[in-house]
Amino acid sequence: QGIVKYNYLRDGNTIIYGNDGAEREKMLDTMICSTVKNHTVDEINYYIIDYGSESFTKYEKLAHVGGVVIAGEDEEYNNLLKFLKAELKRRKKLFADYGGEYDNYIRSNNNKLPLCSVIINNYDSVYESNPDIFEVLPELVRDSYRYGIVYVITANAINSVQSKISTNFSNIYTFKLKDASDYSALFGVRTKTVPRDIFGRGLLKDDNVHEFQIASLVANEDEFNDYLINFISKVNEVNKIQALKIPTDLTIP
Numbered sequence: 001q002g003i004v005k006y007n008y009l010r011d012g013n014t015i016i017y018g019n020d021g022a023e024r025e026k027m028l029d030t031m032i033c034s035t036v037k038n039h040t041v042d043e044i045n046y047y048i049i050d051y052g053s054e055s056f057t058k059y060e061k062l063a064h065v066g067g068v069v070i071a072g073e074d075e076e077y078n079n080l081l082k083f084l085k086a087e088l089k090r091r092k093k094l095f096a097d098y099g100g101e102y103d104n105y106i107r108s109n110n111n112k113l114p115l116c117s118v119i120i121n122n123y124d125s126v127y128e129s130n131p132d133i134f135e136v137l138p139e140l141v142r143d144s145y146r147y148g149i150v151y152v153i154t155a156n157a158i159n160s161v162q163s164k165i166s167t168n169f170s171n172i173y174t175f176k177l178k179d180a181s182d183y184s185a186l187f188g189v190r191t192k193t194v195p196r197d198i199f200g201r202g203l204l205k206d207d208n209v210h211e212f213q214i215a216s217l218v219a220n221e222d223e224f225n226d227y228l229i230n231f232i233s234k235v236n237e238v239n240k241i242q243a244l245k246i247p248t249d250l251t252i253p
Helices: 021-038 055-059 074-094 102-110 123-129 133-141 181-187 221-238
Strands: 014-017 044-050 065-070 115-121 149-155 171-174 201-205 209-213
Touching (some): 014 021, 021 044, 021 055, 021 149, 021 221, 044 074, 055 221, 123 133, 123 149, 133 149, 171 181, 181 201
Parallel strands (some): 014 149, 044 065, 044 115, 115 149
């Protein structure tokens, strides 16, 4: 057994599959909290589209979060996509003298620019409400990690995310799926391994397909909301600056 560590720059764009939205969202909770605990606002910012349980609105007060968009907020949704397109264009120009690489830019002269993590929770519902994302997203995610913009998508099934989009996602996690054959199709290798029927148990692939368990942030999940309120307060005490909010005038400073 070992510890699974997610590295935004090394692992890049990521899709989290699974029938149970609660498992996918719990993994996102763990990723966000463990990251902001160890990294400041000038190191990472989050922008979240939550068409799932809308529970990620609880992160709106977190200093690292520039905005949370939920279903029905069409103006905010469109503003975020325009913002991401403009930010990608800005970073491409900014990194031109650094081999077009975020990492080179950060290492040179101790430049400061936060990595941008874009979370799209429940892609199935986002696509149903906004079918234009099928055309918009490939342009945004193609090589985006090179410019320090990393996308994390959650989806119900392996056919939920169209290949035009999924080909730009090199890192895959999955929780329980409907059909056992889906795991082989997803990872591109024959495997008889399936997640055990335990909440938070999933599969990943490196050299082989392995089972993993989400790390829990609290001993009792009923205590999570109280834990998070206290956690955000402590994190914000350390971070005196705030992530750039989704612009309403669509101008990028």
